[in-house]
Amino acid sequence: MSELIVEVVRSGFVESVHRARVLAVDASGAPVMRHGETATLVSPRSSMKPLQALGMVRSGLPLEHELLALACASHAGEDFHVDGARKILAEAGLDESALGCPEALPQDAEARNRAIQAHAEPARIFMNCSGKHSAMLATCAVNGWPVETYLDPAHPLQKAIRATVEELTGERVAATGVDGCGAPLFFVSMAGVVRAFRSFTLADEGTPERRIADAMRAHPEWTSGTARAEAALMRALPGLMVKAGAEAFDAFAFTDGRAAAVKIEDGGDRARVPVTVAALRALGLDAPELDELATPPLLGGGGRVGEIRVRRP
Numbered sequence: 001m002s003e004l005i006v007e008v009v010r011s012g013f014v015e016s017v018h019r020a021r022v023l024a025v026d027a028s029g030a031p032v033m034r035h036g037e038t039a040t041l042v043s044p045r046s047s048m049k050p051l052q053a054l055g056m057v058r059s060g061l062p063l064e065h066e067l068l069a070l071a072c073a074s075h076a077g078e079d080f081h082v083d084g085a086r087k088i089l090a091e092a093g094l095d096e097s098a099l100g101c102p103e104a105l106p107q108d109a110e111a112r113n114r115a116i117q118a119h120a121e122p123a124r125i126f127m128n129c130s131g132k133h134s135a136m137l138a139t140c141a142v143n144g145w146p147v148e149t150y151l152d153p154a155h156p157l158q159k160a161i162r163a164t165v166e167e168l169t170g171e172r173v174a175a176t177g178v179d180g181c182g183a184p185l186f187f188v189s190m191a192g193v194v195r196a197f198r199s200f201t202l203a204d205e206g207t208p209e210r211r212i213a214d215a216m217r218a219h220p221e222w223t224s225g226t227a228r229a230e231a232a233l234m235r236a237l238p239g240l241m242v243k244a245g246a247e248a249f250d251a252f253a254f255t256d257g258r259a260a261a262v263k264i265e266d267g268g269d270r271a272r273v274p275v276t277v278a279a280l281r282a283l284g285l286d287a288p289e290l291d292e293l294a295t296p297p298l299l300g301g302g303g304r305v306g307e308i309r310v311r312r313p
Contacts, residue, residue, distance in 0.1 A: 054200075
């Protein structure tokens, strides 16, 4: 497969490069853009959160709208994210002491500064996966499942999620690991990820898949953050559902089934969004707001001295 290279250009010189794997398909599911070894296994990391949320909804999780979007989130720890996670827990009769994710400070700079000024300690509720973990605990509460072991791959919750992942990807999970938040991590193919994301946006209205897609698209700041690129992409392209994952993974699907998965080989997250924009444009999805996301600035002395860009053919 041909290589797709992202260049880091400073003062006119290519200072660094990143290599990307990309698989993008049109509305019929036929490949339109393919770069790198897309057949090898990947760990989509948090790009799998919509699939995990679907397993929870199918198991009785009673969330809707912005709180359902938060269940799919890698959030920035802004006040509304934290309040939303606490609301999910409270409605399940739980509090943040039940969370099994690591302690952290908010990722959002303003929220983190407020927490520091208030002498707040790192807390599980601030961690970017606390929305998903709160939803996992709420699902356990609905079903009477034990909450203490909800992260164990043998727990009924995680078994239900794994079954959902295998159904939507159309393949058996090749291996199970541990994500950064402590939840089980499933290794699948990029084609499986694309297949799964298409199933959300192509689903009939009112189905659990469509409810999740609609929640994410209606409340993009709840799935990421007010200033995050994923929210900017969904605001710029109504009908787009996109979810980022750690180690520079991205997956998206559009209303008509156009979809893609992106993986930056070295995990360099600065290259992720330019490649995602390139995949969107290859599928005919574009908007003026995407220009700066396609070539984010490289700074020197506080001013723009270069950019990060997909190498031109």
